[in-house]
Amino acid sequence: MLKIATWNVNSIKVRLPAVLEWLGSAAPDVVLLQETKSLDEAFPRLEIEDCGYNLLVHGQKTYNGVAILSKRPLEDVFIGLPGGEDDEQARYVEATTGGVRVASIYLPNGNPVTTEKFPYKIAWMDRLAARADVLLGHEEPVVLGGDYNVIPADLDCYDPKAWRDDALCRNESRSRFRTLLHSGYVEAFRTLHPNRRSYTFWDYQAGRWQRGEGLRIDHLLLSPEAADRLDACEIDSGPRGGVKASDHTPIWCTLRE
């Protein structure tokens, strides 16, 4: 079995103790990280390598930043999402490991929707769909995991009415998320748990974690060849309740070998 997880850690520097603890207890084979907020030369490589992981990092100063951790070798590295030649934001990295093509995705938030941030998000989603189509053409197992900053349906939100016009809920965002599904990708969690209300993110503000008021915005999208092998998919809310917690918690799936 191959266990693949994704986790928006909101600063790898601050979150390193929590990440190391979770690597030890959950023992994932592959981990996709987002919002590492670290220059590559400042990334705490040695501590993670000491846990038995190979490492691929793509970061920048202050914002964004993605990484892939794997117990297997990382091959055919691909950095950055095509189609944005002047795009400086570190939000996409891709590699092959354990026979699976994996991508760590930090999709733009897009708020406020009245600013240039929203069209940037939508254009980024169109670029992602184009790349996802290319990967489908290879007819290999692909897992596109990360913080999609999209609430796919009202079931995935504690208060859909309050969030209706937010960039995470807007139809422009949801329809493009569905485009990925229509093209052939399978969303692992909702496929295995059609009616379950679970979240991957709880805002630091207003006591959302304590109130159980969250959003499901971190997703694992599987190509048909990966979906054939899908065994399980669960959200591990444990890390969200820990000390110095990220506002996101890990979600993982297992693929049969």
Next chain:
DNA sequence: ATGGTAGGAAGCCTA
């Protein structure tokens, strides 16, 4: 309740 909290940067921006 148009605030609230967290992180990184540097004296605000992003989420």
